[in-house]
Amino acid sequence: MKKLLLITVSILFSGIIYAQCTDLFISEYVEGWSNNKAIEIYNPTSEPIDLAGYRLVRYSNGQNVPPPEQQWTVELSGTIQPYRTFVAVIDKRDPEGSGQEAPVWDDLQDRADAFLCPDYDISWAMYFNGDDALSLEKINGDFVDIFGKYGERPLNETGGTSNPTGGWSTVFPHSTGEGVVITRDHTMFRKSDVDEGIKINPAHFDPMAEWDTLKANTFTNLNWHDNDCMPGGNTKPEFTQANYEFSVPSGSAAGTSVGFVEAIDADDDAVDYFITWGNPYHPFKVNRSTGEILVDIPEQIINETYILTISATDGTSPVEATATITIPSAIDEADLYELAISPNPVLDGKFRVTATENIVSAKVVDLMGRVITSSVNTSKSNELVVELSGVAKGIFLVNIKLGNNKSFAKKITVK
Structure with missing residues (x-):
């Protein structure tokens, strides 16, 4: 009888754990300098989810629900595979842009699954600051997840709303500027035990309750999310070498192949590759799907040796290898x-x-x-x-x- 009761309780407990892993939620929030803005969405389910039924909405400066203009929303498209992420980045990519048109940094562009809201006159959804609430919603307006608190404009450290912008902070009631303002100039990622979005506007938005923080303009946590909804037994990919060595001639044109890195995933999961270190000024890039390293901006190659850190992820925390690239007579x-x-x-x-x-x-x-x-x-x-x-x-x-x-x-x- 005790054994039967134990089994029953175990089944019920397991059901409680996974019962909430049923819909998308926001897994990362990037509010960096200038236009370095991104939202990552996570699929905690065992099935692909079509994004065509979802939208992102911005509630600006204490705006209440619903937003009065369609421009506050942007509809999504694409598919998120099980236990994988989708990264939306504001569409500002003109290298000569300035002010409101300043380009997103290259390292963040490399992480994008979609670029959204290129024209401010059409959609304002991705032009958020630290004092704006955001929501992931169904097309019909049903809330799937809420970041912040709509209808409330949090203050800055001096009790104002500008110079700098306010944001939600670490000290209750989290909207007065006391403590550390962390929804401004920070990257924030959801804790691994969060298994569903916030569907009801909170009385107080405590940004530390479900989120951890990183310094401004940190993008290396994008494109993967460790989460308790994922069943156990996942095997991370492994690089075939700890260090890869390549050589590329000086004066090589953009698009020239430097070589391939490879990480094998025993579960046959798709692997994404990123350069996470050693690539100032972006002289090189890596093909996200194949691991091929390419010359990106040849005029930025000013050293005779580059040591790049390459990460590989199957949707969970990445593994790393190095790639040493020599450029004979580079200068x-x-x-x-x-x-x-x-x-x-x-x-x-x-x-x-x-x-x-x-x-x-x-x-x-x-x-x-x-x-x-x-x-x-x-x-x-x-x-x-x-x-x-x-x-x-x-x-x-x-x-x-x-x-x-x-x-x-x-x-x-x-x-």
């Missing part, structure tokens, strides 16, 4: 044109670029690839002065284009 060609920058370090807010060939332009970018300034040489001479007034101290990259259509990159230090 010799620049020496042929006596390309030089002086002074370097830059001390007085400007520097001079010189070469034996005419200089067309010089563009300064920071370590994240954001354009700081761009100068065009209207005189078409072999000398160009670049002004850097108001630029903070740090290390930057200067992309230099010559009159013979050759492009080179050099590092500078601003002091």
Whole structure:
């Protein structure tokens, strides 16, 4: 009798655990600098789910339900496989964009399953800040998950709503700016024991109750989610080597194949590959599905050796390997044109670029690839002065284009 009771209780308990793993929920929230904004959705079920029946909705600055304009929503499409994720990123990809059109960083673009809301006049859903509530809803408006609290505009640390934007914080009632504001300038990911979305607007939104946090502009937790809804027994993929070694000639064009990395999944699950470290300025990229490493932006190749960290995931926490790429004589060609920058370090807010060939332009970018300034040489001479007034101290990259259509990159230090 005791054994029968134990079995019955075990079955009931198991049913309670998995009863909630029945619909999608938001598994990650990225509110980074500028337009670095993304929402990850997780499928905790054993069946594929068609996103055509769902939409994302933004409730801006304390807006109540329902939003008065259709522009606050964006309908989704695609399919999420069992125990996998779907990453939606705001569609800002113009490398020359600025202000409201500033591009999403390359590392976040690499993580996207879909780019949404390119035109602000059509949909505002992905233009959220830390004080905006978001929801995943069925097309008919039924709530599937709520992030934040609609109808409430949380304050910043000084009790205001701007400069900086407010957000929900760590101290009750979580909307007054006390404690640490964590829905602004943070990446947040759902705890593994959360098995369903919040379907009723909370009296108080405690961001720490179901979420863990990472610093702003952290994207490496996207595209996978560890969750208790997933049955046990999953085997993670394994790389065939701990370190891969490749060589690619200097001057290789964009799209040139560097080589392949491979991770074998014993469960025959699909494996996604990402570069997670060692790729400043994005000279390389990896094909997400095949593991092929390619030259991406050849003019950004300025070192003779790169050591990349490559991650592989089957939808759960990733495994890693390294790829060492050598570029023989990577900087010799620049020496042929006596390309030089002086002074370097830059001390007085400007520097001079010189070469034996005419200089067309010089563009300064920071370590994240954001354009700081761009100068065009209207005189078409072999000398160009670049002004850097108001630029903070740090290390930057200067992309230099010559009159013979050759492009080179050099590092500078601003002091």
